[in-house]
Amino acid sequence: KLNSYLAQMEDRKCEIVKLQECEKALYANFQASLGENNEFAHFLTKVLKKKVKCMEKKEVGREADEEDENEEENDEEPNLGTDEENSGSEDEVFDDSVCPKNCNEALFQNTIQLRQKRLDIEKALTEEKKAAANLRKKYNALAKKAKVVETSLDTADRELKTFQWEKQQRLNELYVVVPLKLHQVEYLVNGEMPSDFSQALVFTNQSLEYLQKRIVDLHNEKRMQREIYKKAQEQHKQLLQDKKEMEIKIRQLEEKCNHLMMKKFGRLVDFEAVQAHSVNIRMEELEVQIMEKEYVHSQELKEWEERILDLQQQLMKLTKENTSKLQQLNQFCHEKQQLETKLASL
Known part of the structure; x- marks a missing residue:
């Protein structure tokens, strides 16, 4: 059940991410529809971001519809006042039901539609977040219960072992x-x-034979380990001697190298630093050759892929032709069988 809750939570997270992407895409679409230097950009942005309460209309008649419309207008008025307070002190009244003069009617209607989509997305996002929170609470409660059960099981297991x-x-x-x-x-x-056998030990002949055999095996293992230890000591001494000889040789080579550097350059030079700052021409040439080879290989690979695609298409065509011919052969065999049946009946 915990895994089921985890899977549901992952699904909810994916849905929330999708809705957030849809919301970003909606705002991007709105900005693209505005264009550059649009004088009604501020007004249309306020229209898009305006919060509208969704009312469920009941189809009882025209009078009920008119009452619902009046209620919606009354609900929108406090929101308008809030938008006006947020936007600062403005002399004109903010009204999103009428397209202002010199404003593109299609752009205004598109903004209204985008606002409705935004409200739907926000509503769905809120529901998904609530569902995810509920799943998280259920998962935490179930995890606590599982932890308690696991603790009880461990306790019972320990008591059983005791x-x-x-x-x-x-x-x-x-x-x-x-x-x-x-x-x-x-x-x-x-x-x-x-007369007292309290200190005696009773065991089988097999155990006795195993113990006697084990004594012999341990003696053999002890002898083998001693031989391995002697060989390791000899190898250790040889490695120490080789190490001393290599250290002497390294010192001699360093002295010779320093003498040659002083003779040639007049001072000691750090060749590692020089090599790090210098450009390796051979390496650059090899890199160029590698790039050329990769390009040639990519072209060859592309040609082979195209050739494979053509061959696959030819194979599909031949398969279809073969299938149709097999169907015709089957039909001919069936007709032949029918004719043979008719001839046999005659």
Whole structure:
């Protein structure tokens, strides 16, 4: 159920993102319809962003419709006052029901339609957000319950393990009668069989054989580990000696390099810094060659893709022709069978 809630929440998130994209696209469409230097841009923007309460109209008759229209006008008046307060002190009354003079009627009607779409998108967005919030609450509540159940299950599991351990301990304390023969008893004290066997240990012949074999295996493993350790010590000594020789050789090469630099340049030069700041001509040439090869290969790949597409189309055509011929052959066979049946009946 948690996974179901998660899937529903992801779907709601996707829907919210889609609605937000639609809202952005709507505003972009509005800005594109305004164009540049439109003198009614401020008025049309206010018309687009105006908040209008959606009223559900009941079709009871013309009188009821007129009453609903009057109620809508009364509801819009406070919004108009709010818009006028937000826009600053203006002398003219903001009225979005009438297109102002010298304003494009089509642009005005388009703005009204975009406003209606914006209101629908905002309503749908609000509903999706509410649904997502409800799903989040249900998911959190269910997750808390699942956590409590998991904690209870862990506690019950621990109690069960403790009970099993205590039960095993109690079972181990029980005395068990083991019938033995004299030749099976190897517990002797001073060459005699004691009267108290409380310190004796009873186990099978297989366990005894396994322990004896294990002793031999451990001796062999110990001998092998000693040999490996000796070889590792010898290798370590050899590596240390090689390291000292390499350090001496490196010092000699550094001294020789410094002497050659002083002889040629008169001072020590950091070739790594020089190489980092210099341009590697060979590398540049190789990069150019790589770019040329990539272009040639891309062209060849494009040609092969076109050729493959043509061959696929030819294959589809031949397949269709083959299918039609198979259908004709099937029809001919059917007709032949019918004719043979008629001839047999004659």
